[in-house]
Amino acid sequence: MNVKMLSSPRHCVSLLLAVFVSGCYGYSIRYDGYKVLRVDASNERHLRLMNQLQHDREIAQWVKDIAATYPSLATEVQVGLSYEGRELRALKVGSEQSESKEAIWFHGTLHSREWISPATVMFMTNQLLVDYSHDPDVQKYLDTYDFYILPVMNPDGYEYTWTDNRLWRKTRSPNEGSPCYGTDGNRNFEFMWGEPGASDDPCDNNYRGPFAHSEIEVKSVTDFILDTSEKQTFSLFIDFHCYGQMWITPWAYSIEEPLHYSEQHTCAGRAASAIESVHGTPYIYGNIISNADPASGLTLDWGYGTANIKHSYLVELRDRGEYGFLLPEDQIIPSGEETYAGLKAMLDCILEGQVV
Numbered sequence: 001m002n003v004k005m006l007s008s009p010r011h012c013v014s015l016l017l018a019v020f021v022s023g024c025y026g027y028s029i030r031y032d033g034y035k036v037l038r039v040d041a042s043n044e045r046h047l048r049l050m051n052q053l054q055h056d057r058e059i060a061q062w063v064k065d066i067a068a069t070y071p072s073l074a075t076e077v078q079v080g081l082s083y084e085g086r087e088l089r090a091l092k093v094g095s096e097q098s099e100s101k102e103a104i105w106f107h108g109t110l111h112s113r114e115w116i117s118p119a120t121v122m123f124m125t126n127q128l129l130v131d132y133s134h135d136p137d138v139q140k141y142l143d144t145y146d147f148y149i150l151p152v153m154n155p156d157g158y159e160y161t162w163t164d165n166r167l168w169r170k171t172r173s174p175n176e177g178s179p180c181y182g183t184d185g186n187r188n189f190e191f192m193w194g195e196p197g198a199s200d201d202p203c204d205n206n207y208r209g210p211f212a213h214s215e216i217e218v219k220s221v222t223d224f225i226l227d228t229s230e231k232q233t234f235s236l237f238i239d240f241h242c243y244g245q246m247w248i249t250p251w252a253y254s255i256e257e258p259l260h261y262s263e264q265h266t267c268a269g270r271a272a273s274a275i276e277s278v279h280g281t282p283y284i285y286g287n288i289i290s291n292a293d294p295a296s297g298l299t300l301d302w303g304y305g306t307a308n309i310k311h312s313y314l315v316e317l318r319d320r321g322e323y324g325f326l327l328p329e330d331q332i333i334p335s336g337e338e339t340y341a342g343l344k345a346m347l348d349c350i351l352e353g354q355v356v
């Protein structure tokens with residue numbers, strides 16, 4: 001059960017202490033219009049700052065805090081630096097039950113204005129760690145896989161959405177010969193880069209960049225995954241965006257069905273059903289982009305086509321346009337809860353080796 005309590009920032013600390021000392025669990029506490037603090041039932045009364053609409057530096061601190069709180073399950077991983085020098089700070093989450101573990105990658109905030117994305121990624125990360133102590137399914141996930149999780153892939157753009165332009169989408173690198181800044185990270189991946197569905201105009205929101213992996217954030221993440229792939233096989237790759245409520249399978253660049261489409265479609269469908277079962281949020285799934293509007297240089301196509309990760313997806317989180325990128329924060333926890341259910345359904349599907 002979750003109960004929400006409103007408090008001014010001034011009173012929040014004492015309120016939290018009261019909850020903490022009283023041992024009441026399962027509370028989500030909102031304050032300040034921005035932050036949610038959560039007391040989780042199964043984790044020895046750890047208070048968890050559940051981020052929610054925080055600056056990149058606060059999310060980076062959250063990564064450190066999580067690693068410190070769960071030293072046997074979580075370690076901090078530096079994936080690289082952004083163009084403006086911010087750290088791409090990820091977590092490696094998993095137990096040490098096995099020496100030959102497979103790997104999973106997911107990230108948020110490649111598009112900086114999509115604020116529900118880091119919040120949902122952080123919620124799910126926290127939940128995996130909290131649930132490990134008592135949920136046999138989560139124990140199985142963390143014993144089988146190492147999860148590499150990057151809440152903010154585009155920290156420069158994300159910070160810019162806080163300081164200058166709430167609806168900024170791209171990176172913040174300058175473009176030679178143009179007054180316009182930034183590249184669309186989700187058109188900059190090298191697989192089918194430069195094909196239709198990406199702009200060559202630096203002033204466009206879906207500018208593909210001067211060349212594939214021109215953006216250091218994209219280069220850093222792809223290098224990290226490929227380097228790690230030499231030691232561990234990746235079983236799942238997910239790029240979390242908003243909005244639209246879609247679990248999207250490859251390909252994005254073509255209407256051609258990929259070799260593993262049946263398995264991808266089945267598992268995406270199970271994830272979508274699990275999501276809907278939590279709060280009734282309907283998701284569509286499948287090879288959706290190509291049906292509507294082919295796009296090239298996308299994350300999920302790179303994950304499948306270049307990194308050879310069979311289960312490679314792009315998820316568009318809430319909503320379907322009522323609030324769009326400005327999703328109210330009272331949807332953060334519901335989004336986290338339902339997406340976490342979708343993630344678990346996806347992992348179950350992969351573990352069963354579902355083949356249709």
Ligand SMILES: [Zn+2]
Pocket residue numbers: 111114186241242
């Ligand atoms: Zn996006």
